[in-house]
Amino acid sequence: MEDYGFLSIVPPLLTIFVALYTRNVIVALVVGIFSGSLIIAEFNPFNAMLDAIENQVLDEFTSGTQSQVLITMMVIGGFVKLLEISGGAKAFARRMLEIVSTRAKAQLLAWMSGLAIFFTDSGNSLIIGPLYRSVFDEFRLCREKLAYILDTTSSPISILIPFIGWGAYIMSLIEKSYAELGLTEGEFQVLIKVIPYQFYAFLALLTVPIVILTGKDYGPMRRIQAEFVAKTAHSEHRPSETDAKDAAPDTPVGMFLYPLGVMLILVTALITWHATHGGITGAHIRSTLIISYLTASLTCMEMMRRYQGRGYTEMLGDFVKGAEGLVYVSIVLVLAWSLSSVTSDIKTADYLASLIGDSVSPAMFPVLVFVMGALISLSTGSSYGTFAILMAIAVPVGFQLDASMYLTIAAVLSGGLFGDHCSPISDTTVLASVGADCPHLNHVTTQGAYAGLTGAVTIIAYWLAGVYETPLVLLVAIVILIIAMTTAMRMFGEPVVPGDNF
Template sequence: MPDYGLLSLLPPVLTVILAIWTRNILISLSLGVFVGSMILTSYNPFLATLDMIESRIFVQISVPSNIQIIFTMMAIGGFIKLLEVSGGAKAFARGITRFISNGVRAQFSTWVSGLLIFFTDSGNALIIGPLFRPIFAELKICREKLAYILDSTASPVCILMPFIGWGAYIMGLIEQAYGDAGLTEPALNVLLNVLPYQFYAIFTLAAVPFIIISGRDFGPMAKAQQKFQALEPVDNGQEEAAQASGDLQSTPLSLFIIPLGLLLGTIAVLLSYFALQDDLSSIHVRSTMTIAYVAAAVASAYLMHRFQQVSFDDSLGNFVKGAERMVFVVIILILAWSLSSVIKDLGTAQTLSALVGEDVSPAFLPAIVFVLGAVISIATGSSWGTFAILMTLAIPVAVAIGAPLYLTIGAVLSGGLFGDHTSPISDTTVLSSVGADCPHIDHVSTQFYYALLVGTVAFMTFIAAGVLGSMLVGVAGLAVLFAAIQIISRRFGYRAVIG
């Protein structure tokens, strides 16, 4: 294979720069693949176009495992759409609000609802937000705080769930990168081993109850809370609450509980069966997810037909609409796989590892990857796009220089998530503002200091984990985060909610 040297770095570097500049991940990945094909075909644009289409995109689409991932993503999208249309998730969240009597319970209930409605990051805020808005208004808790809790239980919850769309997408990237690096460990095993190292997601989920327990807010959030409590009560939210209750009182909880129970039960049974057969391969994981989501979708369609007189034709149409939502994600996946193929043929990982190996200790690679992922994700507003770019680079480099592999993958996911959580152009950030009915810039500015604190602790934890090589570092990181929140809250905080 020809030695392309530093030229092999051009496609991934160009992809990163274009992603930051254009904020369009599809254009960035496409041009990255095309430039790589140009190099491989001696700068012949005609041959480069053929190489990109025939040897990259078409080949990646025809790989059996990739087709399976695409089909699984479609099934997941279809089920989520049916669950949203049925109103079952909203009815479930509404049931939780009945137990709220004070501000602390209101915040904890919002947090718990976000944890339980884990199947969709985009729908999470739009399901939970309108239900809790009137409650927060009545208890004089600012909507910026509601938006923060919604945002902190959207993507951070989804990224920890292997058996939803996030998991399927990430496993697809891992499987491709592992294959290119000559590794054979099943993607599910990898993702499960990476879970303890997803420090930003874990710390973000923990920060919410830590802040609630402190009873105080700090930074711009404290100012927003002071301003909100000083306002004269114009609408205590009773009318909005009554309308929401009236809309949902005829929706049985079974529309949520039965499909979700069937989904989780099917996954548990099939994975147990394959585990007993000692054959928990990636194809069996994907078939398990597909069967489970299709079964849950059928159950949801039947329940809507029985309780809401929704025809099966309408349910099928909604299922297809949900599957169509995944087209954008599928295109990102195909282009990411294509870029990975180009990078492999150019020998980019070997060149990069030679450069990194001279100046960077393997122990510090995860922390560097975390920062790089955060920068890309903040600029692009896309955690998934960041994963697609960095997974193809970080895994082979980590293998080449002997960096802790699971920790490095955790850094890719954490960096992308941190940027997504703080970027004003992130879709989940925007939807959290919409769900809380909060001015978007107010949500971004008030959340930033909380996210920055969590991100700083996560960065320090990646350094410590790389040096010490122990999962217990994550526990220490949680302790540091709790202490930091308590100290900052006591010294600079404003006691907003008592009770």
């Protein structure tokens, strides 16, 4: 097995640099993939091009799992488009404006809606985003704030739910690692005990209401929000090509609630059925979403036919347009997966993990695992890849150091989640930008200031947990987070919009 050494971290670092410099994610991903293939091909450009296309991009595009993800996204996109065309989404937004009278309540409602759609980290942004664009515009809140809320209620909530795809995948990794060490505790029981130590997920979720309730923003979010307020000072609505068409005044909210209700009922029923018939796999989750969203789409189409007199041919065309709207996202996802494949081939994660060494104390080990996981996932944009690699490395090392297995596994998950939440090449980060309809790199930079502070508090939490292994550390971490965030807002923050927040 060839050791690429320092060269193994060049592609992800180059990708991040190009993304920030050119503000073009596709260009950055292509550069990263080709640079990795160039290293694999021993700097032969012709062989590198063949490797990039044949072994990376095409392999990822034709992978069964990846194809299922793309199809699922297309179906969700078609469903969301039907909700927009029907006027149901706008009717819902209008009803929310009747209920929600302040900026803080609008943001908190978006946050709670994101928590409710816990079953899909990728579909979350595509479902919630279009519904709240008009609401945020009405309250002169920038789309980047919406993207931050969407992104923070996707992966961070999904990783805490043991009976969806995330949980099934993580349990498979735990089972394998424990079997190799001769440990007999069941993977489900282990995962349940790990949940209280998943500090980054809990803290990220709680950061959102803390930010909202301060009524201020700091960092890049402060600047972009101020620019947005200035631009909309004399207008009521920020125009967007992707906004839903204005709903007729008599469009019932049921045009939105019934299809969504059908989808949620089917998702719950099918997941329950799978859970009681052999367990839930990633394929089960994806097939469940496809069946549920297709049925919900048919429900929406039938309601539009009955109450609006639309024809099925026209509505099928709208469904296809919704799916086509995700072509750009699909390209980014395929390229992101390809970059993850490249970094796997050149052992980027192994090189980074080797920098840790095995001469650390058991108390500090979870901290180092979290930092390493954060670096790997930030560079690759893949939480799943980070979990797979670090679980195989950190669990055996932690076992040898007599470190807490629950803390070690939680640190792996939190570290992988951090990159998934923050990396410009993460699929959920890209989808949050799409769902909110805002420039992708604006979302990355504005979210980074809040996520970075949350990550710093997470490091403190893992240090405390390494010394005092108790779930009560989570409560201490929450207190530290509140103090840190309110202090940052007091020192560097400005009001979201001049005037009262409530």
